Amino acid sequence: MNPKQPASIHANTEPLWLDQINPGMRLPLPDFDCTAELVAGYAELLDAKHPIHVDPEYAKQTRFGRLIAHGPLIIAKSLGMLGEVFGEALRVMLDVGEWRFYGPVFVGTKVRLECFVVDINAPKGGSSGAVRLEIRVMAGDGGLAQRGTASVLLSRRPKA
Numbered sequence: 387m388n389p390k391q392p393a394s395i396h397a398n399t400e401p402l403w404l405d406q407i408n409p410g411m412r413l414p415l416p417d418f419d420c421t422a423e424l425v426a427g428y429a430e431l432l433d434a435k436h437p438i439h440v441d442p443e444y445a446k447q448t449r450f451g452r453l454i455a456h457g458p459l460i461i462a463k464s465l466g467m468l469g470e471v472f473g474e475a476l477r478v479m480l481d482v483g484e485w486r487f488y489g490p491v492f493v494g495t496k497v498r499l500e501c502f503v504v505d506i507n508a509p510k511g512g513s514s515g516a517v518r519l520e521i522r523v524m525a526g527d528g529g530l531a532q533r534g535t536a537s538v539l540l541s542r543r544p545k546a
Contacts, residue, residue, distance in 0.1 A: 401473035403543040404515050407503050413519070415467045415499035420455050420526075425493050428459040439493075453493035460491050460532055464499055464521050468538060471501070477539040480516055485534030495526025504535065514541045 402413070429435045434456055437444035445453045461482070469476055491497055500522040508515020517540050523532035 401475040401543075402471055402540075403475045404506070404508055404517070404540040405543050407506065407517065407540075409503050409505055411503045413471050413501040413503065415464070415501045415521070416470050417496055417498050418463060418467070420460070420491050420493055420495050420497050422453070422493050424463075425453065425455050425459065428456055428462075450490055450492070454490040455493055457487050457491075457532065460497065460523055461485060461534065463497075464523055464532075465536060467499060468501075468519075468536070472538070472540060475541045475543075477514055477541055480537035480539055483518075483535035483537070485532065487532050489525055489529055489531045491523065491525050491531050497526070497531075498524040498528075500524065508542075512542075514539050 407413070425439055429440050438448055438450070438454055439445075439456055440453070442453055445451070465479065465482065468479075502520045504518040504520050506515055506517050516537055518535060518537045520533070520535050522530060525531040
């Protein structure tokens, strides 16, 4: 490992370097479980304890009929998964673009993520470049729950 490079926080992940991606490419973001513990931890951390997220009896009386995850929790979890894909090639998050909510993510369901490379802005000869991504969050029933964009700064593969 290069001593100037930080260790990957995802030790089992082979980095996906800037040189390895192209516009239109689908990236393999891992699925995750939207557990009650995940939602409760988010609610506690941010003092975001609306009963639709944490009180099953209250949630039963709503149009959803059960607990739903906080929308921003799902965004944060989705963006956090980028580290699983890029590993040590990921330098920084540059922005989070427009994000839309289309339906709920229910507590206790598996969330499937789809991620596509929209655009790459990488100067020739530079060591890194900006990559614009579109991320789609698919709810447990397979329907589109959220969609948004984000940009990250990725490193090129280090020269051997």
